[in-house]
Amino acid sequence: MEIFLQQLINSLSxxxxxxxxxxxxxxxxxxxxIVNFAQGEFLMVGGMITWALVMAGVNFFVAMVVAMxxxxxxxxxxxxxxxxxxxxxxxxxxxxxxxxxxxxxxVVIRTLNEVQKSITPPVTAVWTVxxxxxxxxxxxxxxxxxxxxxxxxxxxxxxxxxxALRASVADQDTAALMGIPVKRYVTGVFVYGSVxxxxxxxxxIALFPITPFTGSVIIIRxxxxxxxxxxxxxxGAVVGGLILGLVDALAAQYGFPQWTDAYSLIVMIVILxxxxxxxxxxxxxxxxx
Amino acid sequence: xxxxxxENLRTGxxxxxxxxxxxxxVDAAEIVTVLGPNGxxxxxxxxAISGLLKPRAGRISFDGEDVTNLPADxxxxxGIVMVPEGRRIFVDMTVQENLRLGxxxxxxxxxxxxxxxxxxxxxxxxxxxxxxxxxxLSGGQQQMLAIARGLMARPRILLLDEPSxxxxxxLVKDLRGVILDVKATFNAAVLLVEQNAGLxxxxxxxxxxxxxGRFVASGPIENLRDDQxxxxxxxxxxxxxx
Numbered sequence: 288m289e290i291f292l293q294q295l296i297n298s299l300s301x302x303x304x305x306x307x308x309x310x311x312x313x314x315x316x317x318x319x320x321i322v323n324f325a326q327g328e329f330l331m332v333g334g335m336i337t338w339a340l341v342m343a344g345v346n347f348f349v350a351m352v353v354a355m356x357x358x359x360x361x362x363x364x365x366x367x368x369x370x371x372x373x374x375x376x377x378x379x380x381x382x383x384x385x386x387x388x389x390x391x392x393x394v395v396i397r398t399l400n401e402v403q404k405s406i407t408p409p410v411t412a413v414w415t416v417x418x419x420x421x422x423x424x425x426x427x428x429x430x431x432x433x434x435x436x437x438x439x440x441x442x443x444x445x446x447x448x449x450x451a452l453r454a455s456v457a458d459q460d461t462a463a464l465m466g467i468p469v470k471r472y473v474t475g476v477f478v479y480g481s482v483x484x485x486x487x488x489x490x491x492i493a494l495f496p497i498t499p500f501t502g503s504v505i506i507i508r509x510x511x512x513x514x515x516x517x518x519x520x521x522x523g524a525v526v527g528g529l530i531l532g533l534v535d536a537l538a539a540q541y542g543f544p545q546w547t548d549a550y551s552l553i554v555m556i557v558i559l560x561x562x563x564x565x566x567x568x569x570x571x572x573x574x575x576x
Numbered sequence: 577x578x579x580x581x582x583e584n585l586r587t588g589x590x591x592x593x594x595x596x597x598x599x600x601x602v603d604a605a606e607i608v609t610v611l612g613p614n615g616x617x618x619x620x621x622x623x624a625i626s627g628l629l630k631p632r633a634g635r636i637s638f639d640g641e642d643v644t645n646l647p648a649d650x651x652x653x654x655g656i657v658m659v660p661e662g663r664r665i666f667v668d669m670t671v672q673e674n675l676r677l678g679x680x681x682x683x684x685x686x687x688x689x690x691x692x693x694x695x696x697x698x699x700x701x702x703x704x705x706x707x708x709x710x711x712x713l714s715g716g717q718q719q720m721l722a723i724a725r726g727l728m729a730r731p732r733i734l735l736l737d738e739p740s741x742x743x744x745x746x747l748v749k750d751l752r753g754v755i756l757d758v759k760a761t762f763n764a765a766v767l768l769v770e771q772n773a774g775l776x777x778x779x780x781x782x783x784x785x786x787x788x789g790r791f792v793a794s795g796p797i798e799n800l801r802d803d804q805x806x807x808x809x810x811x812x813x814x815x816x817x818x
Contacts, residue, residue, distance in 0.1 A: 322607055349790065351791075358711075433736050438775065447676075447680075450669070450677060451680055452692070453666075453668070453669070454666050454669070454677055457667075458664055458666065458668055460628055460648075460660070460667070461660060461664040462677075463628065463647065463648035463649045464626060464628070464648055464652065464657070464658050464664075464682070464731070465649075465652065465677045465678055465680045465725070466649050466650075466652035466653055466680045466681020466682075466729060467677075467680050467681070468649045468650075469649065518699060
């Protein structure tokens, strides 16, 4: 049981990264109707920036913040120069995001190389709580993600901007008639989703080595958790991430750990067959008129 | 000076032209109606004035300023507020959240709470249903909420698109009182698009008759009532307001 608990915390830390990506995917889809496949590369770029800064002697947490801001800027640029023009045709935006992810991957390979990058964990302590050894860095990753999830959730459900965001998701025209600058909110979710991906990348490289190809693996899992929870539903992405984390932990403990990725996709397929709208129910994307 | 002036407006979607050479004026605190059969281009005209649809040609000015290409969210802060056809209440949000959204673009945040109480005092049903989801309201209650939500923006002109649609005769009568009060109590002009000519003519001072996207008659309501075009096109099928 102790080992399972350790395994669970390990899996939760991995799930944290997936949740950060999944929240970004689901937020952007909810408002703009675009599944942004470049989100995985945004995470990878965030990890690479963190790596480069830490290698240059910058404190990890400072590097993390820089990575978030830099990837946020990347998201802003992508929205302004690309996705803004496909808002009425989300499928084009989706295809464009696949192209963007290939470009970003190759830019990173060109500027750096294909070799995997790692940093020494910024926090190396191991805490023993009730006979369970917890790797402190993993707990920190889970805690940071929990804070981000809470801030996002309350921001959306309580704040003035959250209400306006939900109104824009429900009905863009009517939201505009309320005086809500819907396009600015579209930019906002792209930037916020990108910042989350940058954070995910920084947290990921604190746990594992990453390569320029990490993004394409993580995006599948991020997409899976947002689909499991219900695409467009932020709470759903969190629930989906936790379910995948639990499945990972169980698989690592009682099944074949090397099958972990297969298990998560099997869970996704089963849930989507039984409940096509996702566990918590998603949106069908923004209304056209 | 007119509050709203529309000159030679042309609108359309894709290859279709909807409105041609439409010109209209509305004075401050005046109730004006645009009548016409289904598909005459009434809603499209309102969408263009509200900023949801970019006009193809022509000019819209409001309070002396050109607002022809002003997007809807910025037109609202000038005081041009539309209550869309079908009410378009945010069904998953509470009545109060819907009302607050109406005031989203306002800078005088401190006065919003007072206006909220004012709406709840005027539309009592909204005070009773304050915490209920918009989707749980009846059609008539939703229409009142949609108008109250529009008033929360402190409009100088309220564009009402088919507010009587789907309402019982009793509710249409209530609606008539509310429209008159938008002018009398809330000091806003009203541009009313209606298929219910009886309702429209009982509240408006002036009217325009739209047919195939163009105005075919206009003037004081008394004159319109006797217009032969009006009779032929429209009045025969219209219901009377009690």
